[in-house]
Amino acid sequence: MLTALTVTVSVAALLLTAWCGFAAYRDQPTKDWHFVGMAVVTVLALAQLVVGVVRLASGGEAEEGTTIFVAYLLGAFFAVPAAGFMSLVERSRWGSATVAAGAVVLAVLEVRLHDIWWVG
Template sequence: MLVALTIAVTVAALALAAWCALAAYRDQPTKDWHFIGMAVVSVLALVQLVVGIVQVARGEKAHDGSVIFFAYLLGAALSVPVAGFMSLTERSRWGSVVVAGGGVVLAVLEVRLHAIWGG
């Protein structure tokens, strides 16, 4: 797994979490610019999903097994979009809290992905 990509996704996810937590602190729902941030983080996670698939297809192996690796990759790719969808249904400060939580979840999944790959 590319360490630089994992770090980039983690930093972007934590920045999104902090940004949405600040919006929740200010009693604001998620706005359009939050969704742009979610899109950037989601694209990074999708790039990581593709890179992970390509690396396993080339014969590289995850330390803890490919099935668990792909499960974590898929969860990482879906965590922010699911949180964004949930924030659309809750148009209050709690929508921002949900997205902040999704960013933290993605960061934790990235740490675990690094450990599963053998880092």
């Protein structure tokens, strides 16, 4: 995997965590701007999904196995959209907290994806 892309996705996810966490702290639900942030993070996760699949298709191998790698790629892609959907259901501060938690999950999955792919 591309380390720069993994770091970019992780940093974007942590920024989204801080932003939505601050909104939850201020007792605010997710707003339209939060959804724009979620869309940006999701597009970055989609780019990583595409890069991962292309790397696998071109003969690359994950250190811990292809199945685990693909499962983590899919989990990373769906973490923020799932949290965003749940925040639409819970239109209170807990919706913002849910998005913040989903973004933390994405950041952790990114670290794990790097560990799974990295051969060194």
